[in-house]
Amino acid sequence: MNEPSRESRHPGASLRQWLARLESTNRLVVARKGISLKHQLAAISKHFDGAQATYFPSPEGHEIPVVSGFMSQRSWIAEAMGVGEKDLLKRFREAADQPLKCQEVEASQAPCQEVILKQADVLRLLPIPTHSEHDNGPYITAGLVIARNPTTGIQNVSINRIQVHSGNRMAILMLPRHLLAFYKEAESRQQALDVAVVIGVDPLTLLASQAVVPIDHDELEIAGALHGRPLPVVKCQTNEVRVPASSEIVIEGRLLPSVRELEGPFGEFPRYYSAREHREVIQVDAITHRKSPIYHTIVPAEMEHLLLGSIPREATILAHLQRSFSNVIDVHLSIGGVGRYHLFVKIRKIHEGQPKNVICAAFGAHYDIKQVVVVDDDVEVHDPRQVEWAVATRFQADRDLVIIQGAQGSVLDPSTTVGQDFGPGVVPPAHMQGISAKMGLDATRPVVYHEHVFTRVRVPGELEVDPETVVQSNARIDWHTGAVSA
Numbered sequence: 001m002n003e004p005s006r007e008s009r010h011p012g013a014s015l016r017q018w019l020a021r022l023e024s025t026n027r028l029v030v031a032r033k034g035i036s037l038k039h040q041l042a043a044i045s046k047h048f049d050g051a052q053a054t055y056f057p058s059p060e061g062h063e064i065p066v067v068s069g070f071m072s073q074r075s076w077i078a079e080a081m082g083v084g085e086k087d088l089l090k091r092f093r094e095a096a097d098q099p100l101k102c103q104e105v106e107a108s109q110a111p112c113q114e115v116i117l118k119q120a121d122v123l124r125l126l127p128i129p130t131h132s133e134h135d136n137g138p139y140i141t142a143g144l145v146i147a148r149n150p151t152t153g154i155q156n157v158s159i160n161r162i163q164v165h166s167g168n169r170m171a172i173l174m175l176p177r178h179l180l181a182f183y184k185e186a187e188s189r190q191q192a193l194d195v196a197v198v199i200g201v202d203p204l205t206l207l208a209s210q211a212v213v214p215i216d217h218d219e220l221e222i223a224g225a226l227h228g229r230p231l232p233v234v235k236c237q238t239n240e241v242r243v244p245a246s247s248e249i250v251i252e253g254r255l256l257p258s259v260r261e262l263e264g265p266f267g268e269f270p271r272y273y274s275a276r277e278h279r280e281v282i283q284v285d286a287i288t289h290r291k292s293p294i295y296h297t298i299v300p301a302e303m304e305h306l307l308l309g310s311i312p313r314e315a316t317i318l319a320h321l322q323r324s325f326s327n328v329i330d331v332h333l334s335i336g337g338v339g340r341y342h343l344f345v346k347i348r349k350i351h352e353g354q355p356k357n358v359i360c361a362a363f364g365a366h367y368d369i370k371q372v373v374v375v376d377d378d379v380e381v382h383d384p385r386q387v388e389w390a391v392a393t394r395f396q397a398d399r400d401l402v403i404i405q406g407a408q409g410s411v412l413d414p415s416t417t418v419g420q421d422f423g424p425g426v427v428p429p430a431h432m433q434g435i436s437a438k439m440g441l442d443a444t445r446p447v448v449y450h451e452h453v454f455t456r457v458r459v460p461g462e463l464e465v466d467p468e469t470v471v472q473s474n475a476r477i478d479w480h481t482g483a484v485s486a
Contacts, residue, residue, distance in 0.1 A: 010227060012080025012203035014246060015070075015294065022053050022070060033058040037138070042131040042299050045069055050303040062127035066295045071203055072303035077311060080203040081226060089330075092226070092315040096211050099221030102242065103230035110234035110245035112198075113288045118238075120287035121167030122251065126199075128164055129297050132267030136276065138164050139266060141305075142298040143197040143251070144209045145172070146241050147179055149216060150186045150193065155242065157209045157219035159308075161300075162197065163263045168284040170197075171263035172255070173274075175411065176430075178215045183255050183280060192254035194239035195282060200248025200296045205231065210308050212316040212366065220244065238285040248293040252286040269309065270338050271301045272414045277427055301338070310339030313366060317343065320365040325358055332381040340410065341370040344381040349444050359402050359440030368410045372440045378456050379443075390443040394454070402440035409436025 012018045022028040029052045035041050037060045045054045045068040053070040071077055078085040081092075107113045117125070128138040140162040148155050156178040163171045174180040186193040201209075208223035223244070224231035233242040238252045260278035268274050298305050310333040321328040327348040334342045343362055347355065355374040362372045375381060375390040395401075409416050411434035422428050445454035476485050 010080065010082040010204060012082075013227060015200055015202045015248065015296075018080055018203050019053070019055070019067065019070060019294075022076075026052075027076070028053045028055055028070070030054075031056045034061065035059045037062075037127055038130045039133070041066060041068075041129045041297070045297075045299045046302055049299060056127075059127045059129075064125075064127050064293055064295050066127050066129070066297055068297050068299055069302070069304050070296075071206065071308060074307060074311070077203070077207060077307060081207075088311065089315045089318055092207070092211075092312060093319050095208070095222050095225035096213060096312075096315065097319075098225055099217070100224035100230045102218070102220050102224060102233040104242065105232045105234055105245050107234055107237075110232075111290050112243060112245060112247040112250050113234060113237065114291045115289050116237055117287045118285070120284070122164055122170070122284055122287065123167050125287060126249065127295050131297075131300055132273070134265050134273055135267055136163065136263070136265055140164065140170070140197060140199065140251075140297075141300060142206075142296040143199050144201060144206070144244075145179060145195055145197055146220075146243055147182050147193055147195045147255075148241060149182050150189070150191065152216055154216040155218045155220065156182060156215070159209055159298075161266055161268075162282070163266070163279075165261060169261070170253075170282045170284065171261045171279040172282055173263060173266075173279055181215065186255070187257040190257050192256055192283075194236075194241055195253055195255055196236050196239070196241040196243045197251040197253070197282070198243050198247045198249070199251070200294050201244050202246065205244055207308060207312065210312040212313055236286075237288060249287065249289040249295060251282075251284055252288070253282045253284045256281050256283055267300050268412050269301050269305055269340065270410075270412055270414065272412075274412055275427060303335070306335055306339035310335075313340070313368075317362065317365040317369075321345065321358060321361055324361055325354070327354075328358065329377055330381050334384055334387075336384060337371065340368045341413065343369050343372045344384075344387050345372060345374045346377055346379060346381045347374060347444070348377045349447055352447055355400075355442040355444050356402055356440065359442070363404065363407070363438050363440070367408045367434075370409055370413070370436055370438060372438075373443055374441070376444050387443070391441055394445050395441050395443040400442040402438075402442070404438040404440075407436055407438050409434045409438070 035056050048054050049069050050072045054068050056066040078088040083091045130138045145160045146157050158179050161173050183193045204226040205223040208219050211219050211222050232245040234245045236252045243250050259281045261281050263279035264276040265273040318331045330346040332344045333339050359372045379390045380386045416434050416436045
């Protein structure tokens, strides 16, 4: 069986090509065999997170290896896309704006269907880790959930946490987005919603899965645009869902109507646990995979998790703001704000009061955003120390603070439930979850100011210093005479 043909100009064109690149540049470590899937694998991955990816051969005796952390630096993601870091958002926006239709291939040309198992046991076959201390069992954390709109047939791709309850049943958390809308439509007809959970895709497809686009925009088409050619896909064996043909593992199943099972607690991206609640259920129908597949897991709340969520959001938010404000230059969802809640916006300020308009527009860009800081064009929004400096020297709370009460926020932010009393142990109803206050800070200097009051201190030539030309290599100082010798 042959790989579907594709151009290799992107370092991240395939998962295995990217892992080989990381290995060859000392950015991947190999753990010893037999690492425990319960906590130990996640602990080791977390230790190396942001510095090196981790590869686990034969974890707990499984034949299938596990990899984690291969997208855990912003610069790595840009490298996988074949662009410089400064062009990362621009390239992603271009792909989102100009998607390419997928190329459907036959099963014989799809590596993900080299092995087909109609009566598979998920827990026995796959090395699924239990990550955090209080997680209620093993979780699939890097599975692309692909489903078709029951009305239009257009697909949606998302990453959802999935707790594996047994060999053929899994509970899934669906936030109020497109997948849940598809499910609600199918459930209203008392129909199951066919899904595929795809584990182990190339970096570009993984990133595209997190694009923030309107409903009925297939994220696999954005993946194709990132690759520079249509993404090869194949029809599942038991349903009509199309999946990336070069995937490592595909779990085929159905989201059952009117069925709920307990899921959680689970350590989520805000670095807190979400509650145990009744969730929708996937019935597993089949598993297909490569002959020697690799299982990908994302350690929750660590860099791979945060960056995969933040970068596509940044691209969407930047485009949203620039449609109304041409002088918005850059945005950044800070890692300290878990890559979701705190947004820094850089503008070339031309009018007093404009930062407040930008703040309000940013809150409308995505409901997860809880805090917005607007800074001038001399502040690097990707450096939290510079943003804090701008707040410290250009912000006054009595005139520069914007507060919006009672807005929709993230249901995974535990502070949103404080003060809500629905009775002991009672979970707030869905329409009351995630009620949040929003805060905006105008940390910009005045458009007009006296002399050098708000001029940033700089030393002429500081950015042009070349250490190789101004430093004596291997120099030694005689501390009695002050003389320097080579």
